[in-house]
Amino acid sequence: MNRWLLPEDIADVLPAEARKVESLRRAILDLYQSYGYELVAPPILEFLDSLLTGTGSDLNLQTFKLVDQLSGRTLGLRADMTPQVARIDAHLLNREGVTRLCYAGSIAHARTPVGSSAREELQLGAEIYGCATWEADFEAISLLLKTLSVAGLNKVYLDLSHAGVLEGILDGQTIAKTDIETLYSLLQSKDRPRLAIWAKCLPAKSAEALMALTELNGPCAQVLANAKKALPKHKLVDEALAQLEKLVCATATLASDVELSVDLADLRGYQYHSGVMFAAYVDKLPQPIARGGRYDHVGQAFGRPRPATGFSMDLLTLANLAPVAQRKSAIVAPWAFDADLAIKIAELRNAGEVVIQAMSGDAVETAEYFCDRELVVQGGSWEVNKK
């Protein structure tokens, strides 16, 4: 076996792509800064019980585990930074007002996520804590759309959903965790025959509502109007539909090229999501490019209830879809102990040029730069010439 083989669905990021990823990362974090988001950098490893606080079994299954040789305790390699950022807000910052945080860091999945071919991602996201009303969800959605536009992705399909609808329908029923997981996947795949069998144990009204959910998807106004008729009257359901209505109206005023739809059976987020949920899609990618939503219970699990909402995405996937950046042009310089040459190179670099020195006469090989000029001696001084 080749010793340099990498594990399945783990890959290197090579120069031209890495540069694209890095320039996007900088542009997006600068955008978040202009909105007042503060950058945080949680550790890549944590005690497993802390890492999974307030989350569901889906995140547990996605988390790589290892033993800490210092404490003997089990550590988890993060599969999602969002709960870590909630921990920072709840315990380390301890603020009462609205806090906006953003982050960019590596995460790893124990199993390759459906539709993906990578177990490592560069997760980038923004979260708002301390605001329980829809304005925070709206800011998260607006910022998500701006982020995609910074990456050159302007045609976006935004799917909205709400965890409160299902919670309202199932209110008063005791359902085992594993059964709930099956329900999520049946709703996700809109598998009506199997859903009908699954729902047999429920009162007829709840079973009918679950079946109705699989058809409540499509243009927002129509779906929300149908939902009001088809779903049972329940405080949680009514609140969820009212929140979605407000968000849809506000999002429709955004100037970008967004196609909005509602899919009340699409609860594609992690199980910790508790309110409005959204997924953004772009052409040429079957799975969402970004996901987000409300998760008010995570802070509570850390001992300090804090409303929370936000979104995250994989920067590597985003960079892959972003239009190809032009190769930066570069100047090739010889390698020599020459004070004038050193001064000239420093001047050019200070002026923003890329200057690459050729070692011992070898040709410069680079995929990232386009070496279209060279430094040569002309009339006793170093000058830049076209190659």
Ligand SMILES: N[C@@H](Cc1c[nH]c[nH+]1)C(=O)O
């Ligand atoms: N981290 C979540 C998305 C999210 C961010 N903030 C709230 N939700 C995910 O990967 O699905």
